[in-house]
Amino acid sequence: MTVHADQDDHLVTLTIDRERKLNALDYPTIDALLAELDRADADDSVRAVVVTGAGHRAFSAGADIPSLARSIAGGPERALREIVRRGHALTRRIEEFPKPVIVAVNGLAYGGGCEIVEAAPLAIAAEHATFAKPEITLGFPPPFGGSQRLPRHIGRKRALEMILTGDPIPAAAAAEIGLVNAVVPAGELVDAARALAARITRHAPSAVAACLRAVTRGVNLPIDEGLAVEAASFAATLHTDGVRTGLRRFLDRPAASGGSRPVGLPAHGPGHTA
Structure with missing residues (x-):
C-alpha cells in the first residue's frame, strides 16, 4: 500500500507512503488516493481530510518519472490517458471534494x-x-492542472515565473503569495492541520459543504454568475438541521443586559436611530 488512511474521530489522514521515492505519484498511488477520497466522501462520520507525505523530506516530488517516461514513449494518446486524465481526475476530485481537504506539506x-x-x-x-x-525541465507544461490553477490563485506573473523557471520557492514565500495558509515548525505540522480541521468541523456539515461549493464553483466565474452560485448554495441550506440549530442557538441566547434580545441586534430595534 502506498497510501495509508487513518481515522481519528471525524478526521481522516491520508499519507502518501513512498518515502524512498520522495513520495512520487506513480499510477497506483494516484489511483489509491482517488479510492481513499471516495471512501471518505461516502462515510458520513468523516468530516475532514488531511493529506500529507511520509517522512520529513517530501510531501511529494510529483509524478513518478519512470512511469511518465513509459507513457510518453507509448505515444500521445497513451500519455494523455495515463498522465493527463489521471492527474486531472485527482486534482479535480480534491478541488471539488464536499468536505474540507487540508494538505500538510x-x-x-x-x-x-x-x-x-x-x-x-x-x-x-x-x-x-x-x-x-x-x-x-522535462520539456512540457504542468499536466495535472497546474497551468490553470496556479495563475488563478497567485496571479499570472507570479505563476509564470514559477512555471517558466522551474525554480523552487520556500514555504515563507508560498505563504506570502497565498499558495499555503500558514507555515509552522515541522514538529507542529500535523497538529496545526488537525486544529484547522477542528475549527471548521465545529460547524454544520451542510454549511461547510455549501461554502466549499459556492467558492469552488464561483471563483472563476463572472461576478453575476458567481452570485447565482452563491444564491443556490444558500438556498440549499435553508431546510437543513444546521440552519435550524444555528438560528435557534443564536435567538435563544440572552442579551448581555439579562434580557432576551438576540446578541448582535441593536437595543432600539430596526428602523430606529440612536
Missing part, C-alpha cells in the same frame, strides 16, 4: 505534489517545505 512539493497543494482548499506547510514547478 511536510517537505518538498514539486510538480504534481505542488498541483495537489493548488487544488486543495487549504494547506499548511512546514518551515522547511519548498514548492516548485519543474515540468519545464
